[in-house]
Amino acid sequence: MKKVIKATVSNIIVALFIFIFTIGGIFLCLGRDIKNNISLIDKITVVEAENKEEKVIEVDKITNYLSSYPSYGEKYATLEIDKIDLNKDVYFGDTYEILKNGVGHNAGSYFPSEGGSIVYLGHNTPDMFRRFSELEIGDIITVKTSYGTFNYKIYDMQVIDETDKDKLPIQREEEILMIYTCYPFNALGHTTNRYVVYSKLVSGEEA
Amino acid sequence: MNKLLKYIFAIILYLSLTIVVLINILNSTILSKEYILNKLEESNYYxxxxxxxxxxxxxxxxxxxxxxxxxxxxxxxxxxxxxxxxxxxxxxxxxxxxxxxxxxxxxxxxxxxxxxxxxxxxxxxxxxxxxxxxxxxxxxxxxxxNTDYSSKINTGISSINNKINMINIIMIILVIISILSLILLNIKKKRRKLSIFGIPLLALGLLLITIYLYIILNIDINNIVILNDAISIAVHYILNGIVIKFLINGSIFTILGILIIVIGNMLRYKKVKKMS
Known part of the structure; x- marks a missing residue:
């Protein structure tokens, strides 16, 4: 019996040795590729945070940049236009999913108070921007955020082509809010025109 | 010299069997149309x-x-x-x-x-x-x-299939050769070194279980997001199915390997005891 156990143990040790040698060989030859592939897979793995801490956003007095930014898809403000009884949530991002729920904020533009171009967009449905045709130069648009309330005065309205990105310039010399929607407002089907309302910051009160 | 040759053929058996098993896991999962269709049904893909x-x-x-x-x-x-x-x-x-x-x-x-x-x-x-x-x-x-990806997948799968089948055939031949060689080397004492067949099986079993553990510890399969929810859920089912195969095959080979080693040694020393 002792000999059987001894022989069995020695056979198992040989098997373990072969196994360890294989693992070592795999990591030596393919270790980097394996790590790279795992980090690629990590990039497409989404884990929801269990307890989302509410971010406190403040404006940096020197740079005027925000201390932190909302996550993509997160609601961070409300858009109010009293002239047309509009009061809608503003979300960071502009996917179709976001636009179903409210106003989208183009991720390539600045935020209220940062002193640059802000681009909002939304559908021209009756409960959203359908009444943009009633807006006039001088009307006030209000954006309320957790870090302040900002008022913009309309100075221009234009009809542009959907590909005409030059009409929505991103700059940081002056705080301009540009809101656009599909045009004509009562169009049927797919339209390639956009109606843009341009407004400048006239007052801002930080929270 | 005889002993060295036995271990060399055991290693060849181990390596070729490893590749055969890995190829067959792929052939029965990701490279199998029936497997994919089953997983689509299971994951309520449609x-x-x-x-x-x-x-x-x-x-x-x-x-x-x-x-x-x-x-x-x-x-x-x-x-x-x-x-x-x-x-x-x-x-x-x-x-x-x-x-x-x-x-x-x-x-x-x-x-x-x-x-x-x-x-x-x-x-x-x-x-x-x-x-x-x-x-x-x-x-x-x-x-x-998902037109961007489907053409890439089409060409990828057919080229993989051809290469894999060729490698599979070569490895099966190597498995047969190494088994026959081990039998021939033990021909005069055929019941004495049955345990030599258990060593590669045990090593293979441990390797498959290690691969299974490495995957589940390093990859959060159930939170992978690809293109949309429907495809993501189907991918979870497909990948989990593949990973389970590693565990099942690993367990089978580990148990088989240990059994053959133990039985082989018991028979060997029973024979020796009888002869003495």
Whole structure:
């Protein structure tokens, strides 16, 4: 019996040795590729945070940049236009999913108070921007955020082509809010025109 | 010298058997049309992708000015299943069938005509409506087929299949050669070194279990997100199925390896005891 156990143990040790040698060989030859592939897979793995801490956003007095930014898809403000009884949530991002729920904020533009171009967009449905045709130069648009309330005065309205990105310039010399929607407002089907309302910051009160 | 040759052939048996097992795991999972179709059913893919298609259509209706009713019943679950099966068949059977989009186009056009029958439509309206229909059709095609990826997958799978089958045949031949060689080397004492066959099996079992553990500890399979929820869930089922195969095969080979080693040694020393 002792000999059987001894022989069995020695056979198992040989098997373990072969196994360890294989693992070592795999990591030596393919270790980097394996790590790279795992980090690629990590990039497409989404884990929801269990307890989302509410971010406190403040404006940096020197740079005027925000201390932190909302996550993509997160609601961070409300858009109010009293002239047309509009009061809608503003979300960071502009996917179709976001636009179903409210106003989208183009991720390539600045935020209220940062002193640059802000681009909002939304559908021209009756409960959203359908009444943009009633807006006039001088009307006030209000954006309320957790870090302040900002008022913009309309100075221009234009009809542009959907590909005409030059009409929505991103700059940081002056705080301009540009809101656009599909045009004509009562169009049927797919339209390639956009109606843009341009407004400048006239007052801002930080929270 | 004899002992050294036995261990060399045991290692060759181990390496070739490892490759055969890995190839067969692939052939019975990701490279198997039946496996993929089963997993699509299990993961409720067809219903999920139907919901995805409907949600995606909704994205375009708000700004179109059209009544949302025009999107009703333009696509059925059966149609989606049929089209998905065509795509799978193209990938795995090398077919080149095209999914029928005219049905969707006709259904949508009919719905739009009905909802607008009392309205005057200018030429501009008609063009815009046709453009809308084209966009909906493209959206359907893209959601079902993910055209960017399907052509890459088609060419990838067929080239992998050819190479893998060739390697599989070579490895099976090597397995047979190494088993025969081990038998020949033990021919005079055929019951004395049965345990030599258990060593590669045990090593292979441990390797497969280690691969299983490495994957589950380093990859969060159930939170992978690819393209949309329907595809993501199907991918979870497919990958979990593959990972389980590693565990099952690993367990079988480990147990088999230990049994052969133990039984082999018991027979060997029983024989020696009888002879003494």
């Amino acid at each position: 219903n999920n992708i139907y919901t995805e298609v409907e949600n995606n259509f909704e994205n375009y209706i708000y700004q179109s000015g059209l009544d949302p009713i025009v999107l009703e019943n333009i696509v059925s679950r059966d149609k989606i299943k049929e089209d998905t099966n065509i795509i799978i068949s193209n990938i795995y059977d090398g077919n080149n069938k095209v999914i029928d989009l005219e049905v969707v186009r006709n259904n949508l056009s009919t719905n739009i005509d009905k909802s607008l029958e009392d309205r005057y439509l200018s030429e501009e309206n008609k063009k815009a409506i046709n453009k809308f229909i084209d966009i909906i059709i493209n959206e359907y095609e893209d959601t079902i087929m």
